[in-house]
Amino acid sequence: KTPPCAKKIIDMGIKRCIIASLDPNPLVSGRGIKMMTDAGIEVVTGIMEKEALELNRVFMKYISTKVPYLFLKCGITLDGKIASRTGNSKWITNELAREKVQKLRNKYMGIMVGINTVLADDPSLTARIENGRNPYRIVIDPFLDIPIDSKFVNFEDGKSILITSYNNVEKERISFLKKKNVNVIFLEGIDFKLYDILKKIGEIGIDGVLLEGGSFLISKAFSEDVIDGGEIFIAPKILGDDKAISFIKGFNFENISDGFQLRNVKINNYGNNVSMEFYR
Structure with a gap:
């Protein structure tokens, strides 16, 4: 430019x-x-x-591939949970760690969550940082379950992007969303590939995306190997409940050596919280 x-x-x-x-x-x-x-x-x-x-990781990837850089962020208990069995997640990490999250939201052009996160928390998906910029808000919603009274729908600033199925293209709710200035992107089927989602987002000009969850999207990102980097914040809390929500699930590795291995790891301290920052 x-x-x-x-x-x-x-x-x-x-x-x-x-x-x-x-x-x-x-x-x-x-x-x-x-x-x-x-x-x-x-x-x-x-x-x-x-x-x-x-x-210049973000620029280097986007300018050469037109696919946004994907950075994972999640806050977990020591036993790997992002919420209790009732869905309560406030707050797992401490204030210092949450301040870093706001900086990440300010850094990346887009922030992505799944529809279950919206249904559970109705998040603002904004960067609460002085003189910061709010990212584009991206919600993956195959069945068009987005509540019309959600914060995501009612910003009306043109920075809300909904990814849904072509099966929903004729639904009345689509017209309502467009009137609310929500950018609706349609994909085939319902089990979207994250790479296809990122490619569509890249066409809009978004060069980097912060993936905030939930569990289904994080697991999918790992299984499809589309994560370029990330920071996993770990709090000294233990829920000990096998029905609490794990930050990643759906895998059944028989051998430890077959599990996902984070690379180029750096350990950060945030008071009594720590994080593992990693890059491809």
Whole structure:
């Protein structure tokens, strides 16, 4: 969206330019470097490239694939629960951890939850942070169960996106949602692939999505291997109830070695809470 910086560098008379990582944008493809070298500027590339790529993970993936970067966030008890058997989840993590979540909501363009989360909690899905920006709110709702009085429907700011089935295209509720300025995206069937959802979201121009759950979506994301990174917040609480809601379920690995392995893990402290931050 901004003009190339190479021309500005040339106009300013800069003699040496150090570039950490090259721009993967196919519309750019090294033209800025050529402009500078043609102007007699010494160009050095690859300095701290790894660090630069880490800083620009979201941009790098989206600009080269047009598929948004997917970052998982969830808060769990020590025994892996995100809610009690009654659905109560406030609050598992402490205030410091919840502040970090608001920063994540401010960082990513979109925030995604399943319809069960909306039905249980009616969340605002906003970034409660000073001078922050609210993300696009994305709800996966195959059967069009979204309550018309939910916060999601009634923002009317054009940032609510509902993913539902083509089976619902003629339903009266679709017209109501569109009048409320909800962007409705239709997909075939009812068991949507997360990759297909992300691709559709990418077409709107959303480059990064924070996946907040619930359990079904998180489990699906792991099984389809579409998670690019994440942060799992762990509180020193134990429910000990096999009917409480686990943050991930539906798998039956016979061997420990077959289970999901988080990579590039970093441990963060939030008072008496910890988190495991990981990246692909």
